[in-house]
Amino acid sequence: MEKSYTIGDKTFILDQAKAEEAFAAKKVINGKDTMFFNILPLKYQWAYDLYKTMKNNHWEPEDIPMQKDVELWRSSELADVERWIIKMAIGYFSAAEGIVGDNIQHVTRELVTAPELKLVLGRHAHEENIHADSLVYMISSLGINPHECEAMFEDIPTIEKKTDFVVSNSRALRREMNLETTEDKQAFAKNMFLFGQCMEGTQFYGLFGMVLSLYRQNKFPGIGQMFRYTLRDESNHIEVFRNLLMDLIEENEDIWTPEFREELTDLMREAVNLEKEFIRDCLPVNAVGLSADEFCQYIDYIADRRLEGVGLKPLNPGVENPFPWLAEMMDIKKEQNFFEGRVTEYQKASALGSVDDDEL
Numbered sequence: 001m002e003k004s005y006t007i008g009d010k011t012f013i014l015d016q017a018k019a020e021e022a023f024a025a026k027k028v029i030n031g032k033d034t035m036f037f038n039i040l041p042l043k044y045q046w047a048y049d050l051y052k053t054m055k056n057n058h059w060e061p062e063d064i065p066m067q068k069d070v071e072l073w074r075s076s077e078l079a080d081v082e083r084w085i086i087k088m089a090i091g092y093f094s095a096a097e098g099i100v101g102d103n104i105q106h107v108t109r110e111l112v113t114a115p116e117l118k119l120v121l122g123r124h125a126h127e128e129n130i131h132a133d134s135l136v137y138m139i140s141s142l143g144i145n146p147h148e149c150e151a152m153f154e155d156i157p158t159i160e161k162k163t164d165f166v167v168s169n170s171r172a173l174r175r176e177m178n179l180e181t182t183e184d185k186q187a188f189a190k191n192m193f194l195f196g197q198c199m200e201g202t203q204f205y206g207l208f209g210m211v212l213s214l215y216r217q218n219k220f221p222g223i224g225q226m227f228r229y230t231l232r233d234e235s236n237h238i239e240v241f242r243n244l245l246m247d248l249i250e251e252n253e254d255i256w257t258p259e260f261r262e263e264l265t266d267l268m269r270e271a272v273n274l275e276k277e278f279i280r281d282c283l284p285v286n287a288v289g290l291s292a293d294e295f296c297q298y299i300d301y302i303a304d305r306r307l308e309g310v311g312l313k314p315l316n317p318g319v320e321n322p323f324p325w326l327a328e329m330m331d332i333k334k335e336q337n338f339f340e341g342r343v344t345e346y347q348k349a350s351a352l353g354s355v356d357d358d359e360l
């Protein structure tokens with residue numbers, strides 16, 4: 001079927017069949033390799049929807065006041081363990097956020113082929129930049145020696161182990177991949193699971209819980225607010241990688257063998273063990289309302305949600321969430337948003353560019 005358009009003295013003939021063929025060639029991997037960024041017609045609606053949600057959540061670190069945090073940091077009211085939690089949070093996330101962004105740019109976004117997937121991954125990578133920048137802002141506001149953060153990354157063995165766990169995998173995928181082979185497809189699927197479900201989905205949550213516990217006790221309101229925004233972003237990132245993995249498996253059934261499912265479950269088990277060791281370093285003694293055992297149980301609970309999210313069996317069926325309040329912390333209501341004016345402006349602008357489903 002051909003449609004022709006005459007504009008002035010020119011006639012353009014558009015081939016509908018070719019357009020439909022291009023749509024059918026859209027795939028998570030091994031799709032039509034094109035430099036043309038044809039987002040429409042959308043095949044992966046979830047990717048475009050998440051892109052919009054993520055964009056509407058935009059925040060900038062400098063918009064969050066740090067005065068109260070600085071006062072508390074300098075005061076003698078702060079317990080050593082509370083100061084240590086903040087240092088571990090800043091030390092770990094300073095590099096961890098960048099590692100996630102780097103893997104997206106050099107592995108995930110490189111290997112996927114559909115433009116709307118590249119679109120949402122571009123936003124995801126940018127949010128990791130915002131998170132990394134928020135750490136720079138915290139470090140400079142509190143007056144922490146930047147070299148100390150760098151040193152933490154190399155000198156604290158439990159941080160080093162968590163880092164090696166993901167970096168070694170990411171590095172292995174920066175070569176010529178042959179995504180026609182089951183082996184390389186599985187390597188890519190494993191990378192998605194590792195970064196989305198094990199790292200961002202599970203290994204970020206020990207410190208999220210600790211920092212937000214302090215925030216809940218009215219300590220570090222600025223840092224706490226930034227962690228709330230970050231946590232809200234991470235929940236979208238986990239969803240991006242979950243959807244990506246699910247669609248990859250649906251399009252490539254050879255990936256999802258019983259052995260491979262076992263391999264991913266083992267990977268999560270390892271991630272949980274590393275996180276528990278790390279939690280015990282963050283909380284060597286129990287602080288007011290904070291016990292390492294509860295945080296470890298929380299990690300078991302979170303890891304099982306991630307496993308179930310991708311159709312894998314939980315490691316600890318029936319384990320309960322010791323921190324139900326943490327889910328509420330993520331649910332940031334508009335009225336609590338002090339830069340609401342700006343957010344509304346962003347949303348207005350985006351409404352102009354929105355496309356109704358039936359137009360697609």
Ligand code: FE
Nearest residue numbers: 097127128131
């Ligand atoms: Fe992040």
Ligand code: MN
Nearest residue numbers: 100200234237
């Ligand atoms: Mn993230």
